[in-house]
Amino acid sequence: MTWPVTSSIVALRSVEDHCAKVAGLIGSTPVRQSNTLAASGLVLAEPVFAPASLPLFDNSAVDGYAVHVSDLIGASAESPVVLPVAQHVPAGHFTPVASVVGTVAKIMTGAPVPAGSTGIVPVEGARVDGMRVEFGRPCDFGAHIRRRGEDVREGQNLLASGTVLTPLHAGLLAAVGVRSVPVHRRVRVAVISTGSEIIHRSSVLGIGQIHECNSVLLEAAVRSCGAEVTMCVSVSDSVDDFRAVLATACAGADVVITSGGISAGDHEVVKQALSTEDMEFEGVAMSPGRPQGAGRVFGTAVLSFPGNPLAAYASFEFFARRNLRLAMGLSPEERREATVPLAHAVESTPGRHSFHLARSNADGTVTVLTGAKRHGLGSAADANCFVRVGDTVGALRAGDLVRTVAL
């Protein structure tokens, strides 16, 4: 009698090869005009030139008096200069008349400086006497005047193509009157969890059922890298149901991520439903996350991750995150990385990449939290980073250096 070849001795695809396979499935997103708020975190596809100067007109930086500097030459506490207030200039809706020598204008912060005024004296630097104001010292030319264009010049290259837009950029664009910008749009991702035992976002469980967590985990992970989630559902182990849901998911997404149903059991719904499609189901040299599927269905990229929650997350980190970010023109990684010594020995399987949730310690070392049976998310509570150990590394001793990525 011959025994079937067990999966453990079947050659595994390398993590790098599988990542390249996934990268080949996910193209760059098209450029779309997007309002500046929605564009936060996205990459500018063209430079933005300032359509207007900032400030748009000479205005006062303080609440005070717009003066002719020449009127205050020689002013001192002993011999103050007293001048009449000829007009009041509030911020907003008032066009000041030109200022006459020998008079001042009361002016508020942000209000336009009257033509002819050459400096502003803050209210704290003047003494009011009815409609006359007393000045006890001279005023520097241009004092407290914000000049047109001193912050931004009309026509200047405001933001370069390739800029990752931040809230500050949104504010800058709004300040010069730009409402929308061309950006690489977000990757659209649909998430489908599978399994007849998983109960989607309900607290009522029957015997043998469990709370569904992968779709929540994956939706949050997709959002965290700037991509958009178009749908997030769970389906049972029915091939027909799964195919129907997948058809809808593929119609509205660039990428569909499934979890579960791809190993060696009797009800591997994803594998069975997609066996005739352009999909490859392989064992990949990583732990957790060995079973993987990737390909194209109805023209859409489909990534099939294993159902064990930590395996699904490791799969996202290894294969989805960098490729989703690259598709939007972002750098593959923006989280803080460090090379730090291990606080203790860690077992690793040569020939496999391993993924560990971990904690960076105050003494500069890192403690690995996930144990040998790395399937659950229990250690997520204490984790503040993760560690990836390469496939060429043997057992690790305390003090060996590993690379951490902040969560």
Ligand SMILES: Nc1nc2c(c(=O)[nH]1)N[C@H]1C(S)=C(S)[C@@H](COP(=O)(O)OP(=O)(O)OC[C@H]3O[C@@H](n4cnc5c(N)ncnc54)[C@H](O)[C@@H]3O)O[C@H]1N2
């Ligand atoms: N005979 C073999 N058995 C298994 C193998 C193998 O090679 N030979 N591989 C093991 C490995 S490694 C993994 S990982 C799992 C992956 O299996 P599936 O992708 O088919 O996932 P499921 O069987 O559907 O689920 C695995 C596990 O995770 C729980 N699960 C699934 N989805 C969710 C969810 N959305 N929320 C919470 N928990 C979920 C599920 O109940 C199972 O306990 O296969 C091993 N077996």
Ligand code: MOO
């Ligand atoms: O490698 Mo599985 O992916 O053990 O959890």
